[in-house]
Amino acid sequence: MNLRVLTPPHWSVARSLLKWSRRLRVQLAGPHQPVREVILIGNGIPDNIVAMLLAHKLNGRRAVGLAKPPGALSAALRELIFQSLIRKVLLLFDQEDRSLNDAWRSLESELCRAKMEYRILSDEERLRVYGCRHGSRQLRVIAVVNGLEAPYRKHTIEDHLLKICEKLRIYEAPLLHSAESLDPKELWSRLKEHHERVYRYILQASVEELKDAFHHHLKALKLVLEDANSCR
Amino acid sequence: MGEGLKLRLKNFRGIKQGTIKLEKLTILVGANNSGKTSLLEALFLLPNPLRVVPYSAEGGRRRAVEILSARHSTLGSEAYIFLYHNYSGEEARISLLTADSTSAEAIFKREGDWINVFTAGKRGIHLLGKLSAKSAEIKPETMPLQGSFDAQRGEFLPSRRLTVSTSNYVQEEVGEVLYLHPRIISLAWNFLLDTWIELRATGLMVRVAEQVSQWIPGEYDDVLVEPFTRGRYAIYLRSKSGHVVRLGDVGDGIQLAVTLMLLYEYIRPRVLAIDDIESHANPMLLEGLTQWIGEVLDQGTTVVLSTHSLEAVKTMAGALEDYEPRIVLTSLREGVLDTRSFTLEDVERLEEAGIDVRLAEGVIL
Numbered sequence: 357m358n359l360r361v362l363t364p365p366h367w368s369v370a371r372s373l374l375k376w377s378r379r380l381r382v383q384l385a386g387p388h389q390p391v392r393e394v395i396l397i398g399n400g401i402p403d404n405i406v407a408m409l410l411a412h413k414l415n416g417r418r419a420v421g422l423a424k425p426p427g428a429l430s431a432a433l434r435e436l437i438f439q440s441l442i443r444k445v446l447l448l449f450d451q452e453d454r455s456l457n458d459a460w461r462s463l464e465s466e467l468c469r470a471k472m473e474y475r476i477l478s479d480e481e482r483l484r485v486y487g488c489r490h491g492s493r494q495l496r497v498i499a500v501v502n503g504l505e506a507p508y509r510k511h512t513i514e515d516h517l518l519k520i521c522e523k524l525r526i527y528e529a530p531l532l533h534s535a536e537s538l539d540p541k542e543l544w545s546r547l548k549e550h551h552e553r554v555y556r557y558i559l560q561a562s563v564e565e566l567k568d569a570f571h572h573h574l575k576a577l578k579l580v581l582e583d584a585n586s587c588r
Numbered sequence: 589m590g591e592g593l594k595l596r597l598k599n600f601r602g603i604k605q606g607t608i609k610l611e612k613l614t615i616l617v618g619a620n621n622s623g624k625t626s627l628l629e630a631l632f633l634l635p636n637p638l639r640v641v642p643y644s645a646e647g648g649r650r651r652a653v654e655i656l657s658a659r660h661s662t663l664g665s666e667a668y669i670f671l672y673h674n675y676s677g678e679e680a681r682i683s684l685l686t687a688d689s690t691s692a693e694a695i696f697k698r699e700g701d702w703i704n705v706f707t708a709g710k711r712g713i714h715l716l717g718k719l720s721a722k723s724a725e726i727k728p729e730t731m732p733l734q735g736s737f738d739a740q741r742g743e744f745l746p747s748r749r750l751t752v753s754t755s756n757y758v759q760e761e762v763g764e765v766l767y768l769h770p771r772i773i774s775l776a777w778n779f780l781l782d783t784w785i786e787l788r789a790t791g792l793m794v795r796v797a798e799q800v801s802q803w804i805p806g807e808y809d810d811v812l813v814e815p816f817t818r819g820r821y822a823i824y825l826r827s828k829s830g831h832v833v834r835l836g837d838v839g840d841g842i843q844l845a846v847t848l849m850l851l852y853e854y855i856r857p858r859v860l861a862i863d864d865i866e867s868h869a870n871p872m873l874l875e876g877l878t879q880w881i882g883e884v885l886d887q888g889t890t891v892v893l894s895t896h897s898l899e900a901v902k903t904m905a906g907a908l909e910d911y912e913p914r915i916v917l918t919s920l921r922e923g924v925l926d927t928r929s930f931t932l933e934d935v936e937r938l939e940e941a942g943i944d945v946r947l948a949e950g951v952i953l
């Protein structure tokens with residue numbers, strides 16, 4: 357699938373995506389294709405790059421939107437359900453320093469704030485599918501909590517990128533006791549000169565090869581691609 | 589032109605078919621080639637495609653349809669078949685609709701190498717003239733024919749030859765439409781040069797110069813026409829210190845603003861249609877233009893704008909919210925126009941979802 361950036365082009369999330377799509381020669385979708393699924397990212401960069409690269413792995417010409425809500429997720433979901441034809445949302449958000457349960461609770465309270473009735477359709481650790489309803493309108497929210505069981509003080513999309521770094525021997529995973537104070541964002545930022553190599557690897561590796569780093573993300577993207585009727 | 593009217597196009601320019609609702613202030617946004625300019629040009633032609641407008645193209649051509657032909661010609665390829673969608677079909681129509689009926693129409697009907705141009709309204713239909721489908725030639729009817737269409741034969745049947753022109757009644761109903769696109773401002777300068785004496789008598793140059801002074805550094809007190817070289821004339825802005833600068837030498841945004849204001853003040857149109865309002869405009873000029881458009885709206889003029897700038901959308905719709913502006917996203921799929929109308933609040937709420945209304949075509953339509 358190809359991403360269609362829906363955020364204003366001058367926002368950093370759109371600018372960086374355009375930069376990397378050009379550098380890595382990943383095609384983005386044109387303006388006229390209908391978009392009925394959207395990826396909402398909670399944290400901007402590099403979540404946007406990861407979304408673009410993984411989406412590109414799944415073949416097909418389907419255009420999928422990518423947006424970064426600047427404010428509350430509840431407001432974003434409410435606008436999507438009322439103003440757009442979007443009926444399936446893939447939500448990628450960081451676990452941060454809270455427990456996985458707390459991350460899910462936080463998401464569910466956003467669904468409540470958006471005044472949506474919801475039920476969990478499937479649940480597997482870091483991937484949940486919610487069937488949401490607001491009056492007669494329905495939305496399927498496929499949510500992935502970014503993070504791996506790595507020994508960092510918080511868990512973010514960078515956990516996954518650092519896993520690739522380990523694989524490429526760019527970086528050696530820290531020992532449990534020494535890593536508890538490490539921030540994966542800082543670590544990833546320090547490896548700036550290797551970013552392109554990591555992105556290229558993600559682009560060129562097979563889906564199978566990426567499963568240990570992006571198992572839930574890939575599964576979620578496949579769910580996005582499933583027939584839109586399945587969300588009704 | 590009243591509010592709540594609809595403009596319907598059939599086989600015209602980029603639009604095979606489509607309808608758009610016009611409000612007191614309508615701001616068109618959408619992808620390139622999504623029908624915005626076709627809509628504005630249709631408005632421009634609607635009152636009477638063969639009327640003389642405040643532009644002058646090469647060869648002294650001054651009719652509305654000639655100005656559009658000159659604006660779109662590529663390598664001199666002027667022929668009026670450009671008015672038809674995909675340069676084909678028998679008929680193109682621009683219709684203005686009220687809630688219960690059609691109030692005015694401009695109709696282009698092909699007949700061999702010629703295109704008959706009709707204007708139609710509540711008082712019947714008139715043949716205004718013929719446009720060549722193969723060249724820039726026009727044969728206006730000196731005494732427009734009144735008559736009716738024979739639907740079965742697909743022909744215009746003249747009922748009687750009129751001794752006086754009645755073609756302007758549709759124009760009276762619709763009112764004059766002033767269209768401005770950055771690419772035709774040089775054609776407006778030709779017109780301004782031709783009508784300079786008349787224009788000076790109105791005193792509007794001083795007003796325009798004073799207005800411009802608020803938007804750019806320097807205090808200007810007049811707009812003049814004077815020889816430049818070899819007897820060729822130029823339009824100048826004159827500063828209070830007596831220094832003059834050619835209009836063509838000031839920033840492009842100011843050229844557009846000055847030309848727009850001069851034409852508007854001279855024509856006093858009922859509808860103002862501006863393409864790419866933000867082009868070359870620094871935020872300060874955009875703010876000035878917004879205030880000026882507010883004054884235009886105060887005078888009862890309907891304003892239809894197109895822009896690619898979200899900043900322009902927000903500046904204009906926000907500052908002019910008293911006029912209940914509508915922001916209309918346009919989309920063209922295989923020539924079929926689709927639109928969705930938003931308030932500024934809707935646009936800002938969409939942004940909360942991280943979605944830029946200008947990029948929302950596939951998500952919303």
